[in-house]
Amino acid sequence: MVETKIREYTKEEIKEIRKTRTPIPEQDAVARGKNFEEVALGYTEEQALREANRCMACKKRDCVAGCPVEVPIPEFIQLVKVGDFIGAAKKIKEKNSLPAICGRVCPQENQCESLCTLGKKMEPVAIGRLERFIADYERMHGSGGGENEKPKPTGFKVAVVGSGPAGLTVASDLAKLGHEVTIFEALHKAGGVLVYGIPEFRLPKAIVQSEVDGIESLGVKFDLDSVVGKLYTVDELLERGFDAVFIGSGAGLPMFMNIPGENLNGVYSANEFLTRTNLMKAYLFPEYDTPIKKGKHVAVVGGGNVAMDAARTALRLGAEKVYLVYRRSMEELPARKEEVHHAIEEGIDFKLLNNPVEIIGEDGWVKGIKCVQMELGEPDESGRRRPAAVEGSEFVIDVDTVVMSIGTGSNPIIPNSTPGLDLNKKGYIAADGGGATSKPGVFAGGDIVTGAATVILAAGAGRKAANSIHEYLMSKVKN
Amino acid sequence: MANKILEKRILRSDLFYFVAEASELAKKAEAGQFVIVRADENGERIPLSLANIDPDRGTISLLVQTIGVTSTKLSTLNVGDEIKDIAGPMGHKTPIEKYGRVILVGGGFGAAPLYPIGRAMKEAGNAVVSITGARSENLLVYEKELGEFSDKVLISTDDGSKGHKGLVTEVLKQEIEENGADLVIAIGPAIMMKFASLTTKPYGVKTLVSLNPIMVDGTGMCGACRVSVGGKTMFGCTDGPDFDGHLVDWDLLMSRQRTYLAEEKKAMEAYTRGSAPSS
Numbered sequence: 103m104v105e106t107k108i109r110e111y112t113k114e115e116i117k118e119i120r121k122t123r124t125p126i127p128e129q130d131a132v133a134r135g136k137n138f139e140e141v142a143l144g145y146t147e148e149q150a151l152r153e154a155n156r157c158m159a160c161k162k163r164d165c166v167a168g169c170p171v172e173v174p175i176p177e178f179i180q181l182v183k184v185g186d187f188i189g190a191a192k193k194i195k196e197k198n199s200l201p202a203i204c205g206r207v208c209p210q211e212n213q214c215e216s217l218c219t220l221g222k223k224m225e226p227v228a229i230g231r232l233e234r235f236i237a238d239y240e241r242m243h244g245s246g247g248g249e250n251e252k253p254k255p256t257g258f259k260v261a262v263v264g265s266g267p268a269g270l271t272v273a274s275d276l277a278k279l280g281h282e283v284t285i286f287e288a289l290h291k292a293g294g295v296l297v298y299g300i301p302e303f304r305l306p307k308a309i310v311q312s313e314v315d316g317i318e319s320l321g322v323k324f325d326l327d328s329v330v331g332k333l334y335t336v337d338e339l340l341e342r343g344f345d346a347v348f349i350g351s352g353a354g355l356p357m358f359m360n361i362p363g364e365n366l367n368g369v370y371s372a373n374e375f376l377t378r379t380n381l382m383k384a385y386l387f388p389e390y391d392t393p394i395k396k397g398k399h400v401a402v403v404g405g406g407n408v409a410m411d412a413a414r415t416a417l418r419l420g421a422e423k424v425y426l427v428y429r430r431s432m433e434e435l436p437a438r439k440e441e442v443h444h445a446i447e448e449g450i451d452f453k454l455l456n457n458p459v460e461i462i463g464e465d466g467w468v469k470g471i472k473c474v475q476m477e478l479g480e481p482d483e484s485g486r487r488r489p490a491a492v493e494g495s496e497f498v499i500d501v502d503t504v505v506m507s508i509g510t511g512s513n514p515i516i517p518n519s520t521p522g523l524d525l526n527k528k529g530y531i532a533a534d535g536g537g538a539t540s541k542p543g544v545f546a547g548g549d550i551v552t553g554a555a556t557v558i559l560a561a562g563a564g565r566k567a568a569n570s571i572h573e574y575l576m577s578k579v580k581n
Numbered sequence: 582m583a584n585k586i587l588e589k590r591i592l593r594s595d596l597f598y599f600v601a602e603a604s605e606l607a608k609k610a611e612a613g614q615f616v617i618v619r620a621d622e623n624g625e626r627i628p629l630s631l632a633n634i635d636p637d638r639g640t641i642s643l644l645v646q647t648i649g650v651t652s653t654k655l656s657t658l659n660v661g662d663e664i665k666d667i668a669g670p671m672g673h674k675t676p677i678e679k680y681g682r683v684i685l686v687g688g689g690f691g692a693a694p695l696y697p698i699g700r701a702m703k704e705a706g707n708a709v710v711s712i713t714g715a716r717s718e719n720l721l722v723y724e725k726e727l728g729e730f731s732d733k734v735l736i737s738t739d740d741g742s743k744g745h746k747g748l749v750t751e752v753l754k755q756e757i758e759e760n761g762a763d764l765v766i767a768i769g770p771a772i773m774m775k776f777a778s779l780t781t782k783p784y785g786v787k788t789l790v791s792l793n794p795i796m797v798d799g800t801g802m803c804g805a806c807r808v809s810v811g812g813k814t815m816f817g818c819t820d821g822p823d824f825d826g827h828l829v830d831w832d833l834l835m836s837r838q839r840t841y842l843a844e845e846k847k848a849m850e851a852y853t854r855g856s857a858p859s860s
Contacts, residue, residue: 329668329800365807365814370804378797
């Protein structure tokens with residue numbers, strides 16, 4: 103047993119610490135702009151205990167309602183308070199299979215933390231940081247065993263398409279219920295967006311690998327380099343003896359603006375830019391074979407988390423100047439506040455209320471990006487104020503690299519190869535709240551259903567689909 | 582892991598023919614499709630055309646021309662070794678139907694995918710003429726293989742050591758003028774496909790080309806393989822690889838193919854240093 107010395111806080115001390123949340127140690131902003139190591143370093147035990155003691159353990163438990171997978175937050179924080187970190191980890195894992203990941207990349211400020219009772223008067227409890235601390239503690243100190251008792255095999259086989267957060271969650275949940283699960287992953291590495299999209303400095307790949315290893319240890323098989331829709335169709339998986347199929351293939355089709363110059367050398371989709379860097383490790387070129395253009399002056403177009411990731415990645419690849427071009431204002435910027443804050447700290451130049459109209463080239467290469475200034479009018483259907491171009495306000499930013507990070511659409515490979523699978527208007531798979539699609543035995547969840555969203559929403563969809571799939575399979579026994 | 586190499590043939594100092602175990606892929610793949618290959622753990626993902634598909638034996642064939650690091654690494658693999666990753670089949674199959682008279686144009690590396698396509702075209706009842714070329718007779722490959730299904734194989738060499746002295750496009754022009762054609766399929770370096778398309782255009786002969794832009798995932802996820810066809814941006818991997826050669830923006834393709842020339846050179850130097858025997 104690991105002895106943890108518990109610092110007990112007096113009432114007066116608790117009153118005092120409640121005023122401000124415990125800061126998380128971070129790499130210095132200048133130093134980290136030159137490396138790919140994690141920005142936030144994580145709480146120490148002392149810091150975690152201090153932060154846990156800020157929780158009022160209120161009856162309202164609004165934080166839980168703010169969590170897409172309903173992690174029992176007050177309960178795990180109580181366990182942190184008494185120093186039972188492994189117990190806290192087990193408590194979180196009752197609801198969330200990927201705490202080390204969610205603790206790092208969840209937009210807690212819009213979810214659990216936004217509803218924290220303490221947060222109404224003071225800063226909310228840093229729930230995400232505590233989740234991360236607990237998950238990291240468990241990974242480093244071992245889980246104490248016990249939770250890997252082999253469930254009784256049900257004899258059912260489930261195919262999971264895609265090994266991102268949705269697929270990993272479905273696979274983990276179903277394996278724990280005794281189903282035989284195989285994950286089919288198109289790429290050569292498991293993890294989906296967690297390995298190709300989210301950068302190392304926000305989510306170290308070793309942590310993703312450890313979660314993947316954990317799921318493999320439950321008996322889940324990983325079939326890598328297997329493109330469902332090409333190598334096997336969904337129908338063929340059903341014919342081959344899988345009793346159910348879960349599609350969690352993500353929103354993998356990059357969008358472009360359809361402006362002149364977008365096919366010049368030096369224009370990347372965010373997907374390509376991040377995949378080269380993260381999955382293929384182009385930042386370690388030529389130790390790794392995959393190259394990337396290391397732009398000196400880079401413009402990233404877009405305002406989401408992916409845009410922040412791309413901008414901060416460009417900086418770490420060695421750019422002298424990185425611009426973030428976004429057509430609305432700071433207020434509408436959809437990225438997480440923490441990411442925006444980090445990006446500003448690191449020196450990313452936010453060109454807000456600007457919209458690209460052309461990418462200017464010379465001899466086939468990007469030379470600049472022509473933008474037009476925007477002003478905000480009345481709110482549109484999304485509730486955000488609609489931007490409109492200011493006539494005659496065009497100007498050019500000199501850049502050699504442009505990264506388009508304006509969203510992704512539905513990848514057509516699975517929809518086109520799966521007859522009977524209904525899609526919605528935007529081309530995503532139509533599924534009910536439990537992930538059931540129009541095709542019997544076929545379930546779907548995550549970005550392929552909702553369009554690009556967050557890791558935790560995909561994981562939440564995975565959890566719900568796992569329950570539906572389990573019910574579906576068990577109903578087959580009765581018949 | 583599968584992907585075990587069962588056969589290796591050195592066709593030329595820079596051309597290697599591999600037969601690899603890939604039973605699921607061989608069941609599914611069709612002429613004109615390609616795979617994404619990685620040579621080792623640090624390797625890049627590159628697209629390679631399928632040079633043959635044998636569902637009965639459970640194998641696929643790849644023709645590798647040593648150009649960069651990945652192809653050089655692949656060329657060092659031997660029978661019994663495993664290719665780290667083979668993913669596919671990617672892209673659409675070539676539309677095989679009875680067109681009438683089909684002319685295949687390909688050189689070296691580009692002749693590889695013509696083999697399964699040509700055979701399927703022949704089986705579909707077409708008359709098939711193959712045109713292939715090289716700088717010189719001793720660099721000519723695939724003549725015999727193309728002969729397996731072609732009604733005739735026409736050769737051109739730059740130095741005239743075999744067949745027509747000159748370019749494959751000149752042979753193509755002559756063949757169309759003399760015997761006509763209902764479909765031309767040109768596969769090879771972009772410059773060859775460009776000029777083959779320019780050659781057929783005045784005759785109004787439909788011309789399919791198999792584009793080879795730079796790719797990463799090969800599943801439509803990254804968009805590296807953007808090509809412009811008929812003024813529209815398409816993805817080489819999921820919309821192709823076959824396109825109407827008369828509509829392709831060849832200069833854009835060739836420009837984009839040069840994106841990483843400097844890096845490729847650097848990588849090759851690093852690889853050569855690293856793999857050189859220490860003496």
